[in-house]
Amino acid sequence: MGDMNTIGVSVKRKEDYRFLTGAGNYTDDVTLPHQSYACFVRSPHAHAKIKGIKKDKALRAPGVLAIYTGEDWAAAKVGGLPCGWLITDVHGQPMKEPLHPCLAQGKANHVGDQIAVVIAETYNQARDAAELVEVDYAVLPAVVDVASALKQGAPQIHEAAPGNTCYVWALGDKGATDKAFASAAHVTKLEFINNRLVPNAIEPRAVNASYARHDESYTLYVANQNPHVERLLMTAFVLGLPEQKVRVIAPDVGGGFGSKIYLYAEDVVLTWASKRVNRPIKWTAERSESFVSDAHGRDHATTAELALDKDGKFLALRVHTKAAMGAYLSTFGSCVPTILYATLLAGQYTTPAIYAEVTAVFTNTVPVDAYRGAGRPEATYVVERLVETAAREMKIDPAEIRRRNFIKTFPYQTPVALQYDIGDYEATLAEAMKLADVAGFPARRAEAAKRGKKRGLGYSCYIEACGIAPSAVAGALGARAGLFEAGEIRVHPTGKVTVFTGSHSHGQGHETTFAQVVASRLGIPVDDVDVVHGDTGRVLFGMGTYGSRSLAVGGTAIVKALDKVVNKGKKIAAHLLEASDTDIEFKDGQFKVAGTDKAVPFGSVALTAYVPHNYPHDKLEPGLNEQAFYDPSNFTFPAGSHICEVEIDPDTGITRIVNFTAVDDFGNIVNPMIVEGQVHGGLTQGIGQALTEACVYDKESGQLLTGSYLDYCMPRADDVPSYKVGTKVTACTHNPLGVKGCGEAGAIGAPPALINAITDALGIREIEMPATPERVWRAANKKA
Amino acid sequence: MKISMSVNGKPVSAEVETRTLLVTYIRDNLRLTGTHVGCDTGQCGACTIHMNGQAVKSCNILALQAEGADILTIEGLAKADGTLHPMQEAFREHHGLQCGFCTPGMVMSAVDLVNKHPNPSEETIRAELDGNLCRCTGYHNIVKAVKAASAKM
Ligand code: FES
Ligand code: FES
Numbered sequence: 029m030g031d032m033n034t035i036g037v038s039v040k041r042k043e044d045y046r047f048l049t050g051a052g053n054y055t056d057d058v059t060l061p062h063q064s065y066a067c068f069v070r071s072p073h074a075h076a077k078i079k080g081i082k083k084d085k086a087l088r089a090p091g092v093l094a095i096y097t098g099e100d101w102a103a104a105k106v107g108g109l110p111c112g113w114l115i116t117d118v119h120g121q122p123m124k125e126p127l128h129p130c131l132a133q134g135k136a137n138h139v140g141d142q143i144a145v146v147i148a149e150t151y152n153q154a155r156d157a158a159e160l161v162e163v164d165y166a167v168l169p170a171v172v173d174v175a176s177a178l179k180q181g182a183p184q185i186h187e188a189a190p191g192n193t194c195y196v197w198a199l200g201d202k203g204a205t206d207k208a209f210a211s212a213a214h215v216t217k218l219e220f221i222n223n224r225l226v227p228n229a230i231e232p233r234a235v236n237a238s239y240a241r242h243d244e245s246y247t248l249y250v251a252n253q254n255p256h257v258e259r260l261l262m263t264a265f266v267l268g269l270p271e272q273k274v275r276v277i278a279p280d281v282g283g284g285f286g287s288k289i290y291l292y293a294e295d296v297v298l299t300w301a302s303k304r305v306n307r308p309i310k311w312t313a314e315r316s317e318s319f320v321s322d323a324h325g326r327d328h329a330t331t332a333e334l335a336l337d338k339d340g341k342f343l344a345l346r347v348h349t350k351a352a353m354g355a356y357l358s359t360f361g362s363c364v365p366t367i368l369y370a371t372l373l374a375g376q377y378t379t380p381a382i383y384a385e386v387t388a389v390f391t392n393t394v395p396v397d398a399y400r401g402a403g404r405p406e407a408t409y410v411v412e413r414l415v416e417t418a419a420r421e422m423k424i425d426p427a428e429i430r431r432r433n434f435i436k437t438f439p440y441q442t443p444v445a446l447q448y449d450i451g452d453y454e455a456t457l458a459e460a461m462k463l464a465d466v467a468g469f470p471a472r473r474a475e476a477a478k479r480g481k482k483r484g485l486g487y488s489c490y491i492e493a494c495g496i497a498p499s500a501v502a503g504a505l506g507a508r509a510g511l512f513e514a515g516e517i518r519v520h521p522t523g524k525v526t527v528f529t530g531s532h533s534h535g536q537g538h539e540t541t542f543a544q545v546v547a548s549r550l551g552i553p554v555d556d557v558d559v560v561h562g563d564t565g566r567v568l569f570g571m572g573t574y575g576s577r578s579l580a581v582g583g584t585a586i587v588k589a590l591d592k593v594v595n596k597g598k599k600i601a602a603h604l605l606e607a608s609d610t611d612i613e614f615k616d617g618q619f620k621v622a623g624t625d626k627a628v629p630f631g632s633v634a635l636t637a638y639v640p641h642n643y644p645h646d647k648l649e650p651g652l653n654e655q656a657f658y659d660p661s662n663f664t665f666p667a668g669s670h671i672c673e674v675e676i677d678p679d680t681g682i683t684r685i686v687n688f689t690a691v692d693d694f695g696n697i698v699n700p701m702i703v704e705g706q707v708h709g710g711l712t713q714g715i716g717q718a719l720t721e722a723c724v725y726d727k728e729s730g731q732l733l734t735g736s737y738l739d740y741c742m743p744r745a746d747d748v749p750s751y752k753v754g755t756k757v758t759a760c761t762h763n764p765l766g767v768k769g770c771g772e773a774g775a776i777g778a779p780p781a782l783i784n785a786i787t788d789a790l791g792i793r794e795i796e797m798p799a800t801p802e803r804v805w806r807a808a809n810k811k812a
Numbered sequence: 813m814k815i816s817m818s819v820n821g822k823p824v825s826a827e828v829e830t831r832t833l834l835v836t837y838i839r840d841n842l843r844l845t846g847t848h849v850g851c852d853t854g855q856c857g858a859c860t861i862h863m864n865g866q867a868v869k870s871c872n873i874l875a876l877q878a879e880g881a882d883i884l885t886i887e888g889l890a891k892a893d894g895t896l897h898p899m900q901e902a903f904r905e906h907h908g909l910q911c912g913f914c915t916p917g918m919v920m921s922a923v924d925l926v927n928k929h930p931n932p933s934e935e936t937i938r939a940e941l942d943g944n945l946c947r948c949t950g951y952h953n954i955v956k957a958v959k960a961a962s963a964k965m
Contacts, residue, residue, distance in 0.1 A: 040904055047912025048900040048919065050846015050886035057845035152829070230850040230858055230947050231913040282848070282913025283947050315851035535911030535948045705907045705953055712950030737855035737945070745941040745951040750934065774950075 032617060033548045038701035041540045042554070043533075052280045055234035055251045060308035063236075064093055066298060067154035068311070069144040069161045070320065071136030074170035074392040074730020075183060078134050078143065078163060086146060086160035091153030094305050095161065096297070097144040098131040106130070106300065109291055109356070110265040112257075113363035114506040115195050115388070123195035123388070126186035128356035128395075130266070130293040130300075136165070137185055137355035138392050139732050140320025142293050147305055170392040170730030174329050174350040177389045185355060185390045194353050194362065194388035199370040200444055205383035208344035212335035216418035222406045223797045224327035224352070224723040225716075226740055227399045229534075231282020232318045237298035238308035245273045246302065250295050252278040253288045253532050254572020255564050257509060261291040261359070267300055274299070278562040281534035285713070286398040287322045288534065289574050290359035294321070319735045324723055325399020327352035328365060328406050334379075334414040340424045342433050344381040345373055347410055353388050354395035361397045362388065367505050368403030368493070368575075374442035375411040376453045376489050376667055377433040382443045392730045398574065400713055400775040401492070408490040412780035416487060417793060426487050426784075427457060427466070434489075439761075446493055448665045449761040456691050456756045457489060460669035463752050464689035469673065482676040482808070483686075484789025488781035490670070493663035494769035495580030500659075512659035513577070514569040515585035517593050519652035521638035523552065523631035527559045530570015531582030535709075536771065537702040538578060544698050545583055545765070549590050550630055551617020568655055576769030579698065580664050584763045588656035596652060597633045603644040604628050604636060664760045664768035668692030670711075670777035672785040681805025683719060683786060689752040690777060695760040695768035703770045707753050710774020716743040717775070718782040722798050741798070817881045819844070820888025828875050835859045837875035838885060846886040846916045850945065857944030860917035861885050867924030869943070886916035889923070898964040899923050899957075908957035910948035918944050918954060926962045934959065 046052050083095045109128040116122060127133065132143050144161055148154035169183040176182055177192040185192055209215060229251075236249040246269065252258050255276035263271040281288060298309045313321065329350045335343040351365030370384035419429040434453040441447050461467075466485065473483040496502065499510040516528040527546055531538055543557040550557075560566055573582070594614050601619030602609035605626050613622050620627040636643060637652040673687040690707055697703050720741040724733045734740040759766030779797060786799050790807050816825035819842060826841050838844050838861070849871060850858035859871040862884040889897045899922050902908065909915040918941070925932065925940040932940070937958045938951070946954060 038907075041907070043912070044904045044909060045896075047909055047915050048886075048896060048903055049890050049894075050844065050916050052846070052912050054845075054848070054913065056849075057839075059840075059843075152831070228947055229911070229913075230856060230945060231848070231911065232850065280912065283911040285947070312849075315853065315856070537910070701907045705910060705949060708950035708952040709910065709948045710950075713947070736853045737851050738853055742945050742947070744945065745955065746935075746938040748951060750952050750955065751950070 032551045032553060034544045034554055035548050035698055036700065038699055039540055039544055039554055041537050042543060043537065043539045054231055054280045054282055055236055055249045056312040058236050058249050058279065060236065060238055062307050064147055064149060064305065064307040064309050065151040065154045066309050066311040067146050067151065067158040068142050068294065069146065069158050069163065071132065071139060071141040071143055073136055073165055073167050074139050074172065075168040076136045076165040077168060078132060078136060079166055080164040081144060082162040083144065086157040089153065089157035089160055091149035092157045093147045093149065093307065094301065095144060095146050096131065096301060098129060098133045101129065101131045102133060107266045109293060110261055111357040111362055112359045112508050114508060115197055115362045115366055116506060117195040118198050123362055124189035125357060126188040130296050138394055139730060140394060141355065145297050145301065147301060147309055172391050172393050172725035172727060172730050174352050174389040174391060177391050178350065178387065185392060189390055192390045194357065194390060196385065196387045197366050198385045200383035201381055202383045204381040205344045205346050208381045209335045209346065212343050213338040214336045214418065214422055215333055216414055216421055217333040218413055218417060218794060220330045220409065220413065221796055222326045222328040222330065222409055223717060225325045225399055225721050226319055226723050227285045227287035227322060227325060228742060229283030229285055229287060232313035232315060233288065233292065233322060234312040235295050235298045236308060236310040237302040239303040239306060241306065245275065246299055247275045247277065248295065248299050249277050249279060251281050251288055253281065253284040253534060253574055254570065255532065255562055256530060256570045257572055258291055258295065259564050262296055262299065266296050275565040277565065278532055284534045285400040286325065286402055286574060290323055290397055316736055320394055320732055323358045323397035324354065324394050325396065326406060327396050330410055332410045332414055334418050336418055336422065340422050340429045340432055342377055342379040345379050347373060347384040349384065349386045351386055351388050352391050352393065352396050354391060354393045356395050358395035358397035361395055363506065364398050364403045369407050371444050371446050372404050372407035372491060372493060373411060373444055375408065376435060376491050378435050380443060393725055400710065401772045402575065404492040404772065405776045405779060408488065408776050409780050412488045412490065413783065416784040427461060430457060430489055446663065449662060450758045451665060451667050451693060452756060452758050453489060453667060456667065456693055457669040459754055459756055460671050460689050460691035463691060463754050464671040464673065464687060466671065476675055482678055482789040484674050484785040486672045486781045486784025486788055488670045488777045488784065490777040491665055491667040492772060492776050494576035494666055495660055495664040496575045496577055497663050498660055511571055512657050513571055513581040513585040514655065514657050515582060515589045516568050516655040517546065517586065517589040519593060519634045521635055523634040525550065525557045527557060527586060528567045529559060529561050529582050529586060530567055530572065531578035532562050532573040536573065536578060537699065541579060541699050541702055542583065542586060545586060546590060552630060576771035579765065579767045580760065580763055580769050581658060581660055583765050583767065585656050585658035587764050588658050589654045592654035592656065593652060596648065596654065597630065599644065599648055600633045600636050601628050604642065661762050664695065666692060666694050666768040666770065666773055668773055668777055670781040672781040674785040674789055676786065676789045676804060676808065678808040681801035681808060683799060683804055685715065685749045687752065688749055690774065691754040691756060692770065692773050693756045693758055694770040696757060696766040697755060704753055706770045707774045708751055710772060711751055711778045712743050712748050714775040714778025715748055715782060718779040718797050718799060720747060720798050813876060815875055815879050817878050817883055819883045820885060830876060832875045833871055834873040834875045834878050835870040838870060844885050844887050848913055848916060850913065857921055858914050858917040860920040860944065862920060862924065867921050886920060889919065899961040902957040902961035906953050906957040906960060908949060908954040914944060914946040918946060922958045922961065925958065926965050931962050
């Protein structure tokens with residue numbers, strides 16, 4: 029039975045068969061009896077007063093069942109969308125939280141803002157009728173970038189947020205930082221734009237909401253990463269519905285990357301309207317709608333300085349960031365550029381003094397929220413661009429300057445609130461340098477130069493905080509939700525197992541990884557374990573999947589429930605074996621009396637639990653079904669070294685990534701194949717940010733210029749290389765699996781590695797992301 | 813208008829609005845929901861099917877244009893007994909899919925790619941797949957899968 033242990037084995041995924049044969053069940057695939065369809069009327073203007081809405085013509089169009097506008101919304105006295113994280117500003121005041129209406133209240137604040145919803149028998153009818161809704165706008169001047177929004181006299185977006193400022197927030201010791209700068213031997217200063225990105229999961233957001241009159245309950249199918257949170261926010265904060273009357277199902281979800289964490293207006297409007305029209309209502313975003321309604325990512329403007337002594341030891345880091353919130357606060361928008369950003373500015377280094385100040389700014393754009401990495405890519409970009417630039421300025425090898433500053437003893441308390449439990453940054457870097465053949469780089473560079481090409485090498489040694497987090501700490505920092513996870517192990521009479529988890533898989537392969545964890549512990553085949561997720565009607569509770577938390581937090585909840593199963597199993601086995609339960613040990617699927625060959629297999633214990641003829645009824649209940657909640661005691665801290673080698677054609681400005689190496693420390697690994705896949709995907713999104721992707725708004729009109737795949741350059745198969753990936757393992761010290769999380773690493777580490785490589789190749793200090801051929805060509809051909 | 817065609821070897825016919833896209837017909841009328849829609853500009857390839865043996869983006873064709881055609885969707889690729897096509901098997905073996913949303917289109921494109929370029933190089937695979945977006949895998953394992961499948965097809 030020993031071969032039932034599959035921890036560390038690349039078990040092929042259980043979910044693949046259905047996806048490969050077209051049997052996946054995504055939200056848009058769900059069609060209910062008497063299905064109706066919704067189409068949203070959206071603002072074509074970035075900023076405009078709504079003087080009036082005429083819907084009579086549209087109401088008379090064929091198939092139309094109902095049309096609702098902001099007026100109906102206000103009349104029904106339902107609330108706005110809540111923000112899940114309260115940030116307290118430098119003066120101790122709460123952040124400004126202007127109303128985030130589900131249907132615009134007299135004013136549109138970004139292109140794509142929802143003005144009205146049309147519900148009809150077919151989607152085409154809803155769409156045709158939406159064209160007939162006449163909205164009378166008075167266009168207002170718009171502001172789309174953070175710097176302009178903060179200027180005197182800038183258009184004001186919300187009365188409740190003077191100066192378009194949501195908050196000014198700070199972290200770290202300003203006095204100590206300023207003092208260290210005053211005595212520094214060298215200061216490196218850079219200004220960055222961390223470019224706005226559109227997450228672009230390939231499955232567009234979709235909702236199918238219905239109401240059942242017989243028990244006054246609602247069912248909401250939605251492409252979402254955390255259905256229980258969605259339900260809680262919607263029932264308690266917006267619609268005031270009884271939580272127990274709402275079932276949220278997030279079936280197969282086609283990628284999320286953060287963008288499907290949030291409670292969106294469409295979800296709420298359809299749920300609300302489903303009772304009014306008494307029909308199930310489906311809405312699926314067209315891609316052009318996704319571009320103007322899915323929460324975007326990044327969009328920071330930062331000035332950052334690093335102070336060093338004469339040997340290249342870091343003395344202090346000072347960072348000023350302006351972060352866009354977009355037109356409204358999205359569910360977790362406020363915590364991304366603060367709690368998930370400034371706390372990571374120590375990176376892998378012993379920098380003793382750090383001070384960060386963040387101004388969160390409203391702009392007439394789609395709201396900004398967490399996108400793969402969320403705050404940590406922005407922090408890593410700041411630190412790793414500064415470090416590499418400082419090394420070049422001080423003529424110290426960039427790997428050497430990192431080694432001189434690495435944290436070497438753990439636990440390590442950073443000056444920005446976090447305490448790292450474990451890591452081995454030197455070993456990780458050394459492994460990456462070996463895999464990337466850094467030693468052979470000078471020869472490759474010389475060879476490329478002979479062909480008229482410019483080669484460059486760039487490093488990035490990132491850290492991230494994952495597995496968020498202790499609820500008590502998060503609560504003290506302003507979180508309005510808990511951050512634990514829940515799991516349930518249901519052992520069936522036949523010894524087969526169903527696992528219910530509050531984590532949600534939208535590509536991560538939990539149905540396999542979690543099954544491996546359970547099967548290995550119980551000594552049963554992986555195929556005997558099914559994992560259920562994404563349904564508030566079946567799963568006890570859950571906080572969902574984001575921040576690379578599923579295995580570290582959700583997996584641990586499962587392990588805790590497993591422990592309870594095994595403990596109860598021991599008692600049943602003790603009874604069957606006529607031994608004391610303290611003498612029973614469980615190994616390889618057998619309950620054994622220690623030191624004897626008396627044993628009973630797991631399957632028999634399961635059967636006995638449900639057919640309790642011979643059973644210790646005086647001590648135990650029948651059945652074998654256990655639940656657990658787990659609230660972590662700390663974040664986990666995955667870290668790694670990424671090395672990028674590029675070759676640039678100075679005649680065309682085209683950058684070719686000739687080698688990308690990533691060595692990551694994710695702690696223990698359950699399924700290496702799945703982990704590698706996560707790294708590949710993350711790297712490609714990071715490369716996308718650095719090389720191809722930019723979300724661009726027109727400064728005058730506030731129109732989104734990159735509103736389709738024609739204009740927004742998603743990385744394609746021929747834009748990226750095959751990767752070299754490796755791992756180093758230091759097991760996480762505070763969860764029983766020793767795991768840290770791997771979902772975001774690639775997106776965090778890749779951008780600075782790539783930009784460091786390009787600036788190295790061209791011998792320049794800075795280049796803006798994305799480093800498009802035009803930008804690279806201009807940099808390569810600039811007259812000195 | 814009335815249309816008739818063969819889908820996965822079965823004759824089908826229906827009355828549709830003239831503006832109905834082939835993908836809408838496949839998904840909504842035939843309830844073959846394995847073919848996905850990821851964009852509205854013909855750029856993502858999630859809707860790729862085979863029409864008369866060629867990979868096409870079914871969001872770029874009206875159902876009317878498929879009159880009389882032989883259509884193969886992802887649901888028709890495996891054998892009737894459930895045995896996967898070598899391309900499907902290779903995607904599974906090499907972890908060429910994560911969320912699965914791009915996968916049907918990716919697999920249909922990949923089959924066509926190997927039909928046209930037996931034993932393709934990595935460069936050819938990457939170039940030929942550039943009409944299919946995947947946001948999850950970073951393409952690395954898709955390329956590996958296509959290469960492996962090409963040896964078995
Ligand atoms: S849906 Fe057909 S190409 Fe995107
Ligand atoms: S597997 Fe998710 S988009 Fe390709």
